[in-house]
Structure formats: C-alpha cells, structure tokens
Amino acid sequence: MDRRSFLRTSAVLTTGLAALAASLKPLLEMNDFPTMERFLQKYYKEMTPQDMDKVLRRIENEVEQQYGLRPHVRDLKPMNGVEFVYCLNLTRCIGCRKCVHACVAENNQSRDPEIQYIRVLRLPDGSLDTDKAEHFYAPDSVPEKGYFYMPVQCQQCKNPPCVKVCPVHATWQEKDGITVIDYDWCIGCRYCEAACPYWARRFNFTKPSIPKERLNPEMAYLGNRPRRQGVMEKCHFCLQRTRAGRYPACLEVCPAGARKFGNVLDPNSEVSYILRSKRVFIQLKEEMGTSPRFFYYFDV
Amino acid sequence: MTANAKTGLTLAIVCAAFSALALAFLADAGGTRWPRPAIPLVDTNFLDKATTRRSYADLVRAGEDLSDFDCYACHDKKKPPPLRLDTNGNIIVAKEHPDIVMGHGSHGRNNNCFNCHNETNLVLLQPRDGRELKFEDTPRLCGSCHGPTFRDWEAGAHGRTSGYWDRSLGAIERKQCVNCHNPHSPRFPSRKPAPGPHPLREIGATAGPQTGEE
Numbered sequence: 037m038d039r040r041s042f043l044r045t046s047a048v049l050t051t052g053l054a055a056l057a058a059s060l061k062p063l064l065e066m067n068d069f070p071t072m073e074r075f076l077q078k079y080y081k082e083m084t085p086q087d088m089d090k091v092l093r094r095i096e097n098e099v100e101q102q103y104g105l106r107p108h109v110r111d112l113k114p115m116n117g118v119e120f121v122y123c124l125n126l127t128r129c130i131g132c133r134k135c136v137h138a139c140v141a142e143n144n145q146s147r148d149p150e151i152q153y154i155r156v157l158r159l160p161d162g163s164l165d166t167d168k169a170e171h172f173y174a175p176d177s178v179p180e181k182g183y184f185y186m187p188v189q190c191q192q193c194k195n196p197p198c199v200k201v202c203p204v205h206a207t208w209q210e211k212d213g214i215t216v217i218d219y220d221w222c223i224g225c226r227y228c229e230a231a232c233p234y235w236a237r238r239f240n241f242t243k244p245s246i247p248k249e250r251l252n253p254e255m256a257y258l259g260n261r262p263r264r265q266g267v268m269e270k271c272h273f274c275l276q277r278t279r280a281g282r283y284p285a286c287l288e289v290c291p292a293g294a295r296k297f298g299n300v301l302d303p304n305s306e307v308s309y310i311l312r313s314k315r316v317f318i319q320l321k322e323e324m325g326t327s328p329r330f331f332y333y334f335d336v
Numbered sequence: 337m338t339a340n341a342k343t344g345l346t347l348a349i350v351c352a353a354f355s356a357l358a359l360a361f362l363a364d365a366g367g368t369r370w371p372r373p374a375i376p377l378v379d380t381n382f383l384d385k386a387t388t389r390r391s392y393a394d395l396v397r398a399g400e401d402l403s404d405f406d407c408y409a410c411h412d413k414k415k416p417p418p419l420r421l422d423t424n425g426n427i428i429v430a431k432e433h434p435d436i437v438m439g440h441g442s443h444g445r446n447n448n449c450f451n452c453h454n455e456t457n458l459v460l461l462q463p464r465d466g467r468e469l470k471f472e473d474t475p476r477l478c479g480s481c482h483g484p485t486f487r488d489w490e491a492g493a494h495g496r497t498s499g500y501w502d503r504s505l506g507a508i509e510r511k512q513c514v515n516c517h518n519p520h521s522p523r524f525p526s527r528k529p530a531p532g533p534h535p536l537r538e539i540g541a542t543a544g545p546q547t548g549e550e
Contacts, residue, residue, distance in 0.1 A: 044344065047351050048354075051351045051354035054355065054358040055358040058358040061362065130527070132382075132528075132530060133529050133532060134382050136530060136532075137378045141378075141383055148374060148375045149372075149534065149536075152533055155533065172532050174529065174531075174532060175529070177526040177529075178528075178529045281502030281506060282505075283497075283499065287498070288385055290496070291496075292524060293494065296493060297501060299501065299502070305492075306497065313488075313493075336485070
C-alpha cells in the first residue's frame with residue numbers, strides 16, 4: 037500500500053469510528069448495568085426453588101448495598117381457590133389521591149421522576165367520557181361540586197393485551213388473576229405499554245430514585261422489589277400483601293372506604309356481596325374485550 | 337480532474353461529513369434538556385391511615401379519659417335538659433357544648449337532640465323503636481334509620497375495613513360510623529388533595545427550554 041492510500045483509508049476510518057462513538061454517546065448516560073449474575077439468570081417459570089433462593093439472596097444483598105437496609109424478599113405463590121377482584125365505589129371516592137401515594141410508598145417506586153401506578157381522573161357528573169377527564173386537578177379542597185373521581189390502575193384483565201404482545205413472555209397472568217412482570221426478564225421494548233388500553237404500565241426511563249428512609253423492606257420477587265432502569269412496572273394488587281392475606285395499600289389508606297378487594301370465589305367476601313347486591317357496574321373500555329377484574333359501581 | 341483527484345475529493349468530503357456528525361453528537365446539538373424542578377417527597381399526612389375522629393368505643397379500648405362523657409357532672413338526674421328553639425324552629429345548641437354544630441340531614445331534618453339522645457338517661461342513646469343503646473354501640477343507632485347503609489357496613493361494603501381479606505390468616509378492623517361521620521354533622525368532610533402526577537413540563541408551558549440553560 038502506498039502512502040497516499042494509507043493516509044486516505046486511515047483518515048476515513050478514523051472519522052467514521054469517531055462518528056460511531058459519538059452516536060453511541062447516549063449509552064454513557066445509562067448508569068444501571070446488570071451484573072453478570074443477573075444477566076445470566078434463568079426465566080422465572082424455569083427456576084427451581086434453589087435457584088430462586090439464590091436470586092432472593094442476591095436481591096437482598098443488592099438492596100442492602102444500595103440503601104443500607106437489608107430487606108426481606110420472598111417469592112409468594114398464588115393461593116389456591118383465590119381469584120382477586122377489586123370493586124370501587126364511585127359515589128364514595130373524593131379524589132384525595134391518598135391511594136396514589138400509599139401505593140408509591142408501599143411499592144418502592146421511583147420518586148424523581150415520580151412513578152404513580154394509580155391515576156385519578158376527575159370527570160364531570162353525568163359522563164364517563166374520559167376525553168372530558170382532568171388528570172392534573174389541584175383544587176384547595178375535594179370533592180368539588182359537579183364532579184366525580186375515578187381512580188384508574190392496572191385492571192388485571194382476564195384477557196390481557198399486554199401479555200399477548202410481550203415478545204419475551206416477561207409478563208404473564210397467574211392463577212389468582214394478577215398479571216405479573218419478571219423485572220429481570222423484561223427487555224424494555226414497551227410493547228405492553230402501547231397495548232394496554234388503560235395506560236396501566238409504567239416504564240423506568242431513569243434509574244429509580246428511592247429515598248432510603250422511605251424504602252419498604254417487605255418485598256416480593258414479582259412485586260415491590262426495586263426495579264432497574266429500562267424495565268416496565270405496574271400495579272400488581274400489592275401481591276406482597278394480598279398473597280399473604282392482607283388488603284392492598286391503596287385500600288388501607290382510602291379515607292372514604294371507596295375501595296373493596298377480596299376473593300370473588302368466596303361467597304362471603306365483601307366483593308361477592310357487592311357484585312350480588314349492587315345494581316350498576318362499570319368496567320372501563322368494556323368494548324375492547326379485555327374483561328377487567330376492576331368493577332366500578334355507584335350506590336346510594 | 338483525474339480519477340485519483342476525484343477519489344481524493346470524495347474521501348475528503350466524506351471525512352468532513354463524519355467529523356461534523358461526530359462534533360454534533362458530542363456537542364449535543366438537537367438534544368436539549370431543560371431543568372425540571374425537583375419533586376418534593378410527599379407529605380406524610382397523606383400516608384396516614386388514621387380516621388378523622390375517634391369513637392367512644394376507641395376511647396374505652398385505649399383506656400383514655402372519659403370525663404367528657406360524664407353528662408351528670410353538669411346535668412340534673414331528675415330533670416331532662418330542656419330544648420331551646422329559635423324563631424325559625426331550629427335548635428339552639430347550649431353554649432356549654434361549643435363543639436356541637438347541628439347539621440344532620442338536608443334542611444336540618446334531624447336536628448332534634450332527643451331523636452338520638454335519651455332525655456331521661458343521658459348516658460344512653462335511643463333509636464326510634466324504644467331500645468336503649470350504649471355509646472359504644474352507635475352503629476345500631478345510625479342503622480335504625482340508615483338501614484341499607486348499616487347492612488352494607490355489616491357486610492364490609494360500606495366504610496373502612498382494613499387488615500386481612502383472608503379471615504383465616506388474621507383479623508379485620510372495621511371502623512364505626514362515628515370514626516368518619518360526626519354524628520351531629522355527618523357529611524363527610526372535604527380535604528386538600530395530595531399532589532397529582534408530575535409531568536416533564538409545566539402544564540400550559542410553551543415548547544422549548546428555559547432561558548438558554550441546557
């Protein structure tokens with residue numbers, strides 16, 4: 037090769053490589069790379085109890101390293117003979133948004149940017165048209181006259197579109213009705229976010245920032261353990277609480293008692309009572325055929 | 337132009353283009369980032385699960401001071417307290433009971449003290465059917481008029497039920513009527529809502545970064 041062609045080739049190659057490196061600059065902003073152990077982790081449904089045990093220890097170590105607090109992480113399985121249903125009384129909801137923040141506190145969501153699984157819509161009386169909804173209402177006192185409030189979160193559909201579109205099966209529905217996400221398997225393509233008609237799914241655009249003093253140490257693998265940048269998350273009916281027999285955090289804090297939760301297969305539960313005795317039920321976007329497990333109702 | 341010179345020129349243009357691209361990416365052209373106000377941590381009042389009021393039953397359970405409920409410290413055992421009405425027929429609450437504001441029922445339909453309180457024995461409550469109820473048992477009094485709501489409350493569908501949905505694993509805690517409803521003015525109190533969603537940009541702001549910051 038003569039000097040001229042050498043100089044030409046190297047000049048072109050160098051500038052080409054420089055342009056390539058510059059275009060990959062956004063990767064420098066990513067600060068949450070998975071460890072090799074997490075990268076090589078098996079799919080949730082293929083893990084043996086011993087594998088799961090190792091994974092739970094790994095998560096406990098990671099959280100302790102990052103937040104200085106050793107959590108208690110469990111892998112809670114669905115209970116037998118249980119199918120969860122949520123009933124929400126729209127006559128009672130006053131739109132105080134305490135459920136939104138109780139959820140954020142219970143489920144270790146990022147605070148900056150703040151991810152909120154529940155979105156409370158303010159609708160004018162007499163219409164269920166969500167185009168008329170106001171998401172950002174901030175009056176001095178609620179409830180406001182002439183409006184009613186409708187909190188929306190993951191509806192845990194019987195026929196979930198998000199499960200259908202996931203290319204890697206990182207999300208699936210378990211037998212107690214909760215649609216769960218394996219945060220270590222999710223690739224962050226956000227197809228599920230596009231498919232969900234209720235905008236229930238949230239994406240971690242940045243590394244979640246959870247203040248140490250507000251970390252909830254009672255965690256579950258498929259539930260509220262801290263997620264990383266680049267994965268989806270959503271309401272999972274507080275499975276770290278509900279699969280242990282307790283009510284979800286949003287229900288416990290609601291001052292008006294608008295939220296009701298329980299096992300619909302049990303005829304003595306309050307949700308069975310409501311579904312039997314109340315008259316007007318609304319399932320959001322019924323025409324999409326998702327068959328949600330969230331029933332809104334009005335009563336006297 | 338010779339073939340060699342043409343190639344040279346092409347390569348020079350290609351190099352210039354790549355260098356420009358590289359500089360553009362490195363200088364972050366076309367990608368602006370404007371400052372977002374930090375999101376403050378939510379006030380812990382919004383995470384509080386306590387009810388606005390405490391019932392007589394709560395006070396008894398907590399072993400607290402019940403002297404406020406000792407009616408005969410002031411009232412005469414032999415004489416029932418008189419009812420004073422104003423010119424419109426509305427009850428005038430005695431000034432010795434300053435925290436009672438009557439507002440029960442629309443148009444003040446239920447503003448008569450002795451609709452609920454027993455005038456011959458002030459430590460008891462009286463529903464319309466003549467039963468006598470203790471102050472711990474207020475749901476039965478309220479339920480004597482508000483039947484469907486009482487039935488819903490007993491089933492767990494009205495009011496707050498917390499604890500365990502699976503009763504075999506733990507107990508529930510059901511709140512009484514007066515934990516949320518002031519019996520003299522029962523309308524559920526309004527309150528300030530918690531902060532809503534935090535969008536990237538202020539609602540109503542026009543597009544573009546703030547004054548030249550990146």
